[in-house]
Amino acid sequence: MDELLELLKRNALETPENLGKMLGLNADEVRKRIAEYEERGVIRGYQAVINEDVLALDRVNAVIEVKITPERHGGFDRIARRICKFPEVQSAYLMSGAYDLLLFVSGRNLKEVATFVSEKLATIEGVVSTATHFMLKTYKQHGLMMEGEDEYERLKVSP
Amino acid sequence: MSMRGLRSRRSRVAEHVLRIPRSGIRDFFDIVSQRQDVISLSIGEPDFDAPWHVREAAIFALEKGATHYTSNRGLLRLREAVSRYVERNFALQYDPETEILVTVGVSEAVDLALRAILSPGDEVIYHEPAYVSYAPLTAIAHGRPRPVVTRMEDEFRLRPEAIRRQLSERTQALLLNFPNNPTGAELSADDLRGIARVAEEEDLIIITDEIYAELTYDQAHTTIASLPGMKQRAIFLHGFSKGWAMTGFRIGYACGPAELIEAMMKIHQYSMLCAPVLAQEAAIGALLDGLDDVEQMRNEYRRRRNFLLRSFAQMGLRCVVPRGAFYSFPYVGELGLSSRDFALRLLEEESVAVVPGTAFGTCGEGFVRCAFATAMEEIEEATERMGAFVARYRKAGA
Numbered sequence: 344m345d346e347l348l349e350l351l352k353r354n355a356l357e358t359p360e361n362l363g364k365m366l367g368l369n370a371d372e373v374r375k376r377i378a379e380y381e382e383r384g385v386i387r388g389y390q391a392v393i394n395e396d397v398l399a400l401d402r403v404n405a406v407i408e409v410k411i412t413p414e415r416h417g418g419f420d421r422i423a424r425r426i427c428k429f430p431e432v433q434s435a436y437l438m439s440g441a442y443d444l445l446l447f448v449s450g451r452n453l454k455e456v457a458t459f460v461s462e463k464l465a466t467i468e469g470v471v472s473t474a475t476h477f478m479l480k481t482y483k484q485h486g487l488m489m490e491g492e493d494e495y496e497r498l499k500v501s502p
Numbered sequence: 503m504s505m506r507g508l509r510s511r512r513s514r515v516a517e518h519v520l521r522i523p524r525s526g527i528r529d530f531f532d533i534v535s536q537r538q539d540v541i542s543l544s545i546g547e548p549d550f551d552a553p554w555h556v557r558e559a560a561i562f563a564l565e566k567g568a569t570h571y572t573s574n575r576g577l578l579r580l581r582e583a584v585s586r587y588v589e590r591n592f593a594l595q596y597d598p599e600t601e602i603l604v605t606v607g608v609s610e611a612v613d614l615a616l617r618a619i620l621s622p623g624d625e626v627i628y629h630e631p632a633y634v635s636y637a638p639l640t641a642i643a644h645g646r647p648r649p650v651v652t653r654m655e656d657e658f659r660l661r662p663e664a665i666r667r668q669l670s671e672r673t674q675a676l677l678l679n680f681p682n683n684p685t686g687a688e689l690s691a692d693d694l695r696g697i698a699r700v701a702e703e704e705d706l707i708i709i710t711d712e713i714y715a716e717l718t719y720d721q722a723h724t725t726i727a728s729l730p731g732m733k734q735r736a737i738f739l740h741g742f743s744k745g746w747a748m749t750g751f752r753i754g755y756a757c758g759p760a761e762l763i764e765a766m767m768k769i770h771q772y773s774m775l776c777a778p779v780l781a782q783e784a785a786i787g788a789l790l791d792g793l794d795d796v797e798q799m800r801n802e803y804r805r806r807r808n809f810l811l812r813s814f815a816q817m818g819l820r821c822v823v824p825r826g827a828f829y830s831f832p833y834v835g836e837l838g839l840s841s842r843d844f845a846l847r848l849l850e851e852e853s854v855a856v857v858p859g860t861a862f863g864t865c866g867e868g869f870v871r872c873a874f875a876t877a878m879e880e881i882e883e884a885t886e887r888m889g890a891f892v893a894r895y896r897k898a899g900a
Binding site for chain 2: 346350361363364365366367495497498499500501502
């Protein structure tokens with residue numbers, strides 16, 4: 344992957360000036376390349392990684408395994424896209440193995456998610472079965488640990 | 503008066519040890535330690551913790567009961583892994599049985615090498631600015647250190663002619679450290695050939711400290727030991743502290759002709775017995791599973807280097823491009839301050855710690871060492887403060 348993308352993945356708030364200094368470009372070149380990535384749809388957006396556990400939001404997050412019947416034309420895509428339209432669905436992946444789609448779903452409470460599954464998801468034509476797992480605690484997401492560890496002491500000067 | 507009486511007037515500390523000056527870095531460390539909230543560019547070790555693969559290898563070994571002595575030479579599994587690694591990366595073939603010794607970091611290996619080859623009064627040529635231990639360790643081994651000055655105008659490369667000027671009847675060895683601490687300098691292929699020619703003609707042993715070999719940013723590192731005719735006279739020293747961020751493990755190795763490795767092993771077996779077994783197990787993990795981590799760290803250092811260089815340019819400071827290691831050595835002499843005063847006032851006024859160039863030899867006057875083994879955010883903040891400091895002193899001087 345382009346080094347610029349790697350750096351943005353790590354910290355999207357880094358200024359074009361600083362990014363340029365790291366990569367040996369000037370700030371305008373960096374802005375231009377970011378704009379191109381946005382235009383091409385490589386960069387789809389910028390978000391903060393939030394540890395919701397700290398906020399005590401009373402929201403629930405669930406992972407749902409979905410089996411679907413592929414269609415003659417388009418395979419899984421049409422049904423997958425249809426499922427993705429629901430705002431409850433945060434992420435969706437086509438999987439190999441025992442089921443077809445893996446959904447990350449979020450809702451205000453257990454009941455809301457359960458209702459979504461039984462009334463919206465399971466009733467879609469082509470959905471064969473679902474298995475819902477509720478998340479209890481987040482340890483790591485997007486490569487970041489959710490609880491910081493105390494740093495081990497390092498000397499301030501060394502040869 | 504008895505002969506014992508005469509003796510009692512002598513110092514209790516050996517004379518050659520008394521003569522060794524206090525380390526300039528230690529001096530500065532004492533001042534910095536008293537300060538809170540200092541952003542430090544004065545740390546000569548990676549800010550990364552050792553890669554998880556490495557730590558996990560040590561934990562696994564400990565669980566299995568790896569708490570015993572190993573062979574004096576080190577675990578054979580480690581020596582075999584080192585042999586493969588050195589062959590693949592440096593085009594050098596060493597026999598794990600007789601030509602490799604596992605040591606407590608390169609620091610111990612330098613000490614062993616010098617003690618193994620120096621008779622009292624023998625001379626060692628090394629280049630300055632240099633890592634702080636070469637001259638003292640030479641003196642401790644009853645040898646005489648002979649520094650050769652390298653200059654900013656030459657990109658701190660070591661010139662064969664400069665070596666020739668320091669040769670004497672007693673010159674036994676040439677001690678090299680490229681990529682270099684504190685300048686980040688590398689040698690060109692021409693330099694290497696020229697130095698090899700001097701070593702050949704003058705029959706010198708080459709001790710080459712290659713601890714930064716993985717950390718080069720513009721092209722892969724070539725060791726002098728791999729040049730034709732050099733392997734038989736070179737002691738190749740390497741370790742895991744820098745490339746793999748394993749400083750606290752204290753683990754390194756020496757590769758060289760069996761005769762020299764055997765002599766070093768003789769000293770090592772009585773003074774150290776063996777390198778700690780957990781560090782050896784961690785090192786095996788580093789060679790088997792840690793290479794991707796090295797790559798990632800190198801890429802991060804490269805970005806930080808670029809950032810620092812650009813920042814120095816904006817401040818109007820001259821700085822040779824560091825081709826390797828994680829140090830930059832900008833020239834601050836135009837500001838009318840000595841290296842030491844620059845470092846002290848920068849610490850006092852902006853809470854940024856850098857090391858005065860004089861800690862690495864008198865020819866380091868006018869320079870400071872800024873390490874980029876510190877997180878990017880800290881480097882950003884440190885350069886901003888340093889920029890303000892430099893601008894202030896420029897204005898005062900103008």
